[in-house]
Amino acid sequence: MKFSNIAKFFLLVWMLGVIWAAFYYVQPAEGFIGQSSRIVFFHVPTAWVSVLAFLVSCVSSIQYLRTRDPEHDIRAAVASRLGLLFAVLATVTGAIFARIMWNAYWNWDPRQTSIAILLLIYAAYFALRSAVPDPERRAALAAVYAILAFVTVPFLVFVVPRIYWSLHPDTIINVRGANDFDSRYTQVLLASLAGFTGLFVWINSIDCRLDKIRRRRQEEVL
Amino acid sequence: MGDGIRIEFSEVGKRYDERVIFRGISGTVKPGSILVLTGPNGSGKSTLVSILCGLLRPTRGTVKYLVGDDEVERWEWRFHLGIVAPAMALYEELTAHENLRFFARVRDLKMDDDDLNQILETVGLDPRRTTPVVGFSTGMQQRLKIAQAMLHEPEVLFLDEPGANLDPGGQDWFEGWVAAYAAAGGTVVLATNDRREMQWGMNRVELAG
């Protein structure tokens, strides 16, 4: 068996383990209504992947502008596409959790605002891409926009919330640390983060290969 | 005019998504010569001109500006070229004089009003005219575009259907002017389907439809 096949099989077992652990291995956390705390194992990793994808997209954009190699443009576009998907997942899981905890799907908590802006940025990125027919120009303009967005996001995530008060439990969890949250919680969350990261890397590489084939077929015409 | 610039392009191709404009176009233009680009409407003559003057990147292939064996960097091309093309307009709200003064200022040329008036007279425009370009006939606009292209005395001249809107007298004058420009060591790329203009140059690149 090839290494990549072993890795895929391992990822499957790992994710199954994470799902099992999320429901049977840990107890519902105190201070959370009902079983709602379990969603953290899926919500936090999807949010993390959407940010990771954003980072990958920005780094690829900078590399594209440096080298003008279309492959970096493919990477940036693919990572953004996945980022958009995971940002939607994070928003939906977050909204479900918010509904249970605070009785409202949406309340403009700074972190909700951040993910909403991330969604807007991804949407704008693809709106821009679809509005430029020339592939060289599209790649360059999209890369520039990704970098501009990359500069903006820290202000949204770090500076804006300093002025506003946050409802979000993550900060509370961080403050209370491992005392209230048993260590099993941390284990499963970390395992889930690792699993989702692996999932992202895998889907990302498939998507990149697909896009490369698509582009090669276009170039065969040329 | 310096040493003159040689343009070499090889295997140039351009594609917009699924649509291929052209592919595998190669050629060389030496100082003192005129390269004629021909091809039916929609064959990509103007696109190729845009690629050769650095306004557009080719999907495939390379374009080089060479002085002897030294390559001129892409961002410096604009200092060495002038262009007259139907798709490139001047500022309609400004007068002929204001247009030229603007282009002289952004090119950092030390030219006073007399110099500009001189150029306007050379191309056959009245320098005292103070109406905005929007009121010009297409032939007068063409003359002003020619004035704009020769303003900074470039080594390379791109002409896209230059005689299209000129009267017979203007065409004769311009043909003579381009011949003199090439004879003085200028490099000329001429995109045209006009039978008379096609005779200006020896080298030819034909684009298929």
Add this chain to the structure above:
Amino acid sequence: MSSLLAEALAVAAKDLRTEFRTRVALNALGLFALTTLAAVSYTIGPYRIAEADRPYLLSALLWVVILFASLAGLDRTFVKEEESHTAPLLRLSAGPHAVWLGKLLFNLGLLAALMVILVPLFIVLMGLPLVLHFGWLVAVLAAGGFALAVITTIVAAIIARAMTRGALFAVLSLPLLLPLVIFAIQGTAGVASGEIEIVHQSLRAMISFGGIMVVVSAALFPVIWGE
């Protein structure tokens, strides 16, 4: 450096001259702002909002008007070059940094003109107590307006090179402008309520955001313009 400035001024002067002859951007900006202001002042007026809420709500309204007026007009300077097919010759004649700086200066001028007319009217019509700390008000408006012009200028340069420009300008600008608008509203509310500490905070945030955007724009503009 001095030739860069001279060339940039030539670009800005050219834009001002054509703008005074056509007034497209001025009309878009001014009419949008005045119409919105009239609607807001007619429906809300100075006394519909409780005294305690006034600083925040009215500051938010002021910046919403400024934001949307900007989105209505600040893309003209680049879009017009593409629509009237003057961009190619400008691209081949002027250096990219001179173009960027010239267009930025032009947009700064437009925005300053808008604010000079809009803000006093807004203060009078809406009864926003901003005049007590006039210096701080000018500082907040200047810092916010500067960052606003920087961001809209670079986004205008991007969308001018794409199709469906009108819709794209707002779509691409809003995510980038959101933190700025939040800071600006904070700062203006701080001025209105006399909480100078908040004004300091928001000024710091706006100046650093605007400063970073200037550096990034200057670095990236040649890529957009040359493509």
